[in-house]
Amino acid sequence: xxxxxxxxxxxxxxxxxxPKEDIEEFLEFCLDNCAVYWLTTYCRGGVNYAPRALSEExxxxxxxxxxxxxxxxDRISSKLEAIDFNTPFVWFDDNIAQYExxxxxxxxxxxxxxxxxxxxRSRLGIC
Numbered sequence: 001x002x003x004x005x006x007x008x009x010x011x012x013x014x015x016x017x018x019p020k021e022d023i024e025e026f027l028e029f030c031l032d033n034c035a036v037y038w039l040t041t042y043c044r045g046g047v048n049y050a051p052r053a054l055s056e057e058x059x060x061x062x063x064x065x066x067x068x069x070x071x072x073x074d075r076i077s078s079k080l081e082a083i084d085f086n087t088p089f090v091w092f093d094d095n096i097a098q099y100e101x102x103x104x105x106x107x108x109x110x111x112x113x114x115x116x117x118x119x120x121r122s123r124l125g126i127c
Contacts (some may be wrong), residue, residue, distance in 0.1 A: 004089040005030045006039040006082070007070070009050055011094030014057050024062060037071045039079050039091065048072050080104070 007013060007030075013023055017116055030036050042050040051067040058066075073082035083089060085107060096104075 001088060003034045004084060005034045006073070006079075006089060006091040006093075007036065008095075009038075009040040009042050009053050012092045014026040015027050016052055016094065020057065024058060027058075027062065027066065031065060031069050034070065036069065037073050037082070038095045039073050039082055039093065043072050044074060046072070046074065078103070080113075 013027070020098075038048065038050045038051055040053075042048070042053045048067075050070070051063050054066065055063050075081040078097075078100055079091075079093070080103055083091065
């Protein structure tokens with residue numbers, strides 16, 4: 001079964017403490033091995049600005065691949081509305097609201113990782 005990866009942009013892929021090279025390697029791994037979804041305010045209502053928001057952070061080739069390969073999500077309020085709970089997933093977000101944390105706990109899901117992309121990569125064995 002393929003793992004779903006849900007990505008926020010600000011504070012996770014952009015404007016975080018992780019070295020750019022770690023984030024690029026992480027993204028390439030995810031694109032090669034997982035089903036990847038945007039879960040960010042840059043992607044709502046059928047409009048996807050996430051690649052544009054990252055265009056100054058990463059090279060053109062990676063931005064093109066993100067544009068073509070990362071799936072869009074949509075939601076009304078909570079980001080949890082866009083997550084498929086029937087498929088194993090990892091959600092990368094720097095600011096999970098308390099009510100979202102509470103809901104994850106109520107369905108017996110744990111928030112396992114926090115920290116930089118480099119730290120998370122090493123915990124997941126993505127080196």
